[in-house]
Amino acid sequence: MSATFLGMPGDFPKNAARAVQDSQLRYNLRKATHTIRGKRAAVVDELPDWRELRAAGKAIKDETLRHLDRYLVQLEEAVTRAGGHVHWARDAAEANRVVAGLVKATGETEVVKVKSMATQEIGLNEALAAEGITAYETDLAELIVQLGDDFPSHILVPAIHRNRAEIREIFLDRMGDAPPGLTDEPAALAEAARLHLRERFLRSKVAVSGANFMIAETGTLVVLESEGNGRMCLTLPETLISVVGIEKLLPTWRDLEVFLQLLPRSSTGERMNPYTSTWTGSAEGQDFHLVLLDNGRTDVLADEVGRQALRCIRCSACLNVCPVYERAGGHAYGSVYPGPIGAILTPQLRGMSSELDASLPYASSLCGACYDVCPVAIDIPEVLVDLRAKAPHGAAERAGMRVAGWILDDQTRLAKAQRAAGRLRRLVPRRLPGPLSAWTDTRDLPEIPEESFRDWWEREG
Amino acid sequence: MSTRHSGAREEILGRIRRAVEGAPEVEIPRGYRTTTDVADLVELFAERVRDYRAVVHVLPAAAVPAKVAELVAGRRMIVPAGLPAAWAAPAPDVDPRSADGVLTTCAVAIAETGTIVLDTGPGQGTREQTLIPDYHLCVVGAGQVVGGVPEAVARLDPARSLTWISGPSATSDIELNRVEGVHGPRTLEVIIST
Ligand code: SF4
Numbered sequence A: 001m002s003a004t005f006l007g008m009p010g011d012f013p014k015n016a017a018r019a020v021q022d023s024q025l026r027y028n029l030r031k032a033t034h035t036i037r038g039k040r041a042a043v044v045d046e047l048p049d050w051r052e053l054r055a056a057g058k059a060i061k062d063e064t065l066r067h068l069d070r071y072l073v074q075l076e077e078a079v080t081r082a083g084g085h086v087h088w089a090r091d092a093a094e095a096n097r098v099v100a101g102l103v104k105a106t107g108e109t110e111v112v113k114v115k116s117m118a119t120q121e122i123g124l125n126e127a128l129a130a131e132g133i134t135a136y137e138t139d140l141a142e143l144i145v146q147l148g149d150d151f152p153s154h155i156l157v158p159a160i161h162r163n164r165a166e167i168r169e170i171f172l173d174r175m176g177d178a179p180p181g182l183t184d185e186p187a188a189l190a191e192a193a194r195l196h197l198r199e200r201f202l203r204s205k206v207a208v209s210g211a212n213f214m215i216a217e218t219g220t221l222v223v224l225e226s227e228g229n230g231r232m233c234l235t236l237p238e239t240l241i242s243v244v245g246i247e248k249l250l251p252t253w254r255d256l257e258v259f260l261q262l263l264p265r266s267s268t269g270e271r272m273n274p275y276t277s278t279w280t281g282s283a284e285g286q287d288f289h290l291v292l293l294d295n296g297r298t299d300v301l302a303d304e305v306g307r308q309a310l311r312c313i314r315c316s317a318c319l320n321v322c323p324v325y326e327r328a329g330g331h332a333y334g335s336v337y338p339g340p341i342g343a344i345l346t347p348q349l350r351g352m353s354s355e356l357d358a359s360l361p362y363a364s365s366l367c368g369a370c371y372d373v374c375p376v377a378i379d380i381p382e383v384l385v386d387l388r389a390k391a392p393h394g395a396a397e398r399a400g401m402r403v404a405g406w407i408l409d410d411q412t413r414l415a416k417a418q419r420a421a422g423r424l425r426r427l428v429p430r431r432l433p434g435p436l437s438a439w440t441d442t443r444d445l446p447e448i449p450e451e452s453f454r455d456w457w458e459r460e461g
Numbered sequence B: 001m002s003t004r005h006s007g008a009r010e011e012i013l014g015r016i017r018r019a020v021e022g023a024p025e026v027e028i029p030r031g032y033r034t035t036t037d038v039a040d041l042v043e044l045f046a047e048r049v050r051d052y053r054a055v056v057h058v059l060p061a062a063a064v065p066a067k068v069a070e071l072v073a074g075r076r077m078i079v080p081a082g083l084p085a086a087w088a089a090p091a092p093d094v095d096p097r098s099a100d101g102v103l104t105t106c107a108v109a110i111a112e113t114g115t116i117v118l119d120t121g122p123g124q125g126t127r128e129q130t131l132i133p134d135y136h137l138c139v140v141g142a143g144q145v146v147g148g149v150p151e152a153v154a155r156l157d158p159a160r161s162l163t164w165i166s167g168p169s170a171t172s173d174i175e176l177n178r179v180e181g182v183h184g185p186r187t188l189e190v191i192i193s194t
Helices: A012-021 A023-045 A050-066 A068-081 A092-106 A117-121 A124-130 A140-147 A164-174 A186-203 A229-235 A253-267 A297-301 A306-311 A323-328 A339-350 A355-362 A369-373 A380-390 A393-408 A411-427 A436-441 A453-460 B007-020 B041-051 B061-072 B149-155
Strands: A085-089 A110-113 A134-137 A206-209 A213-215 A220-225 A239-245 A275-280 A287-293 B055-059 B101-104 B108-110 B115-118 B135-141 B162-165 B187-193
Touching (some): A050 A068, A050 A306, A068 A213, A085 B007, A092 A287, A117 A124, A134 A140, A140 A164, A213 A253, A229 A275, A306 A339, A306 A380, A339 A355, A339 A380, B041 B187
Parallel strands (some): A085 A287, A110 A134, A110 A206, A206 A239, A239 A287, B135 B187
Antiparallel strands (some): A220 A275
16 A cells, blocks of 8 residues: 655655656656646637636635635535535544544445545545555556555656556556556556456445535535546445545535636646536435545635645646756655645645655745646745745754755756746845845845746746 | 534634634636637537547438447447437446447537536436446537537536546556546547537
């Protein structure tokens, strides 16, 4: 079973330095991020009203967060009215207990799972294993990660750090029913996964999912996916348990008209993902349970600057444009949330008491590319700067210095960082924040360059 | 088992109220398009569905039965209740696990995104019936095609279970190579009846 990130050793600069040594990883990441980035740009440019959709998306999420208590109660009533059951969980342990209890009540010892960041965040698979319940991941990438006893490294393509030959090895070693003549053709590997999971889908009685959106007004849950494993899990089992962060709410059914445009185009760079499922309460007689998860979200909500991170719809666009992510890889962030969003979400959800979490706000050159692509306009650099000011001094400052050193340790990177300073100066006039001040204090900040870091990155990166 | 009135519920709601106290109210600007200005909806829809590597036929209504007959010949098809009798003889009870394919209509179709939406209404079968078989043949009436996502959302009933389908099942999880068909139907064929 794949381990959770909780307690992963090291800190961002150490992890990143390790990743930079791994040329396969860097090659895969570069190929993946550049491919998706190009596709995203094409389908975003195609919409004449992207700017208006983004403004609406941002405001709808802010409005939801402003009245989150009211909307959650409304959701609870709607789900209950439609025959579903709603549970509340303050933290990971409570959510895991609720889910384990629900599975045990069915008498089953196996569940199928559809990719869900919330259940990874709480370490549900491990908690279920401790109760004698086996959770099977069904998303192809999650299956690769789980069979390989590995960590996901990208929100959208979690196994992006594995190449086809490695995936073939993992399947032959761990899958049990992999055909002996299995080649490393992607189609053959996908077929092996299809056959491996089909019987499991057809016989499973309990499924666990997350959700991309929940509609307060109607009690409807929404899951976007590509492969059809989500449809299998949502449709076939007698019992469905969905674990969803409290911020995944949208007030009205109509709001989907915004988010079903923003999310697929930002995420996979498609006009629409292959499958979107929506259901309300107990659909077609299913026993439906919704577990509403806090686990640090209300702490994030209490922070006036940081709360915008709760707008995130997990599209991963910010990962794909981030120069630091591309070099460091997803694992360096030590969390299920990698990349720029992870750098602002993880320290807020978990606090900054560990060296890793305190170093995350430094895992950025503040170039602002993440903000530009974010479909709900989260100003990630603003939150990073704010978190740096709040980070506990000693350890964070040392980690920050090492990140600064890592970003700036050769001429090329220095040049990039200098260009990035253009944006930085708008945020924090004259002086770089936190540990970087040690660097700027002894040097004049460069003039704002003609060409921004972003432009350079677009061209050369 | 329900934790509806547990301490967790009250505690989370209390934390939220404290966290947002005094935060400003938010206006939602809806300046985006809620209608679309597309000259030929059917043509755009056909083009966008083809982009997903689905097979598309655009035919006058009178030619649909013959085309359906041709495409389902030799296949063991699920034919749910509620389809026009002229298309195919009803066969709603074929076991999805042994069926070669399923024939349906849809609730609404979206031109801009090349999406068909099923709502389990007449002629659309159950969610299981349109998921397990490897081949999905969907007949879309020209009048069911709307321009964009907002028009589709407005037409759909949230109380029904919806499946939005944009091309065949696909994955890009292995080195970002797109592979059609993992768990859902590997072949999607669409007839647009004009
Ligand atoms: S922060 Fe924005 S761009 Fe990044 S994953 Fe979240 S929604 Fe997407």
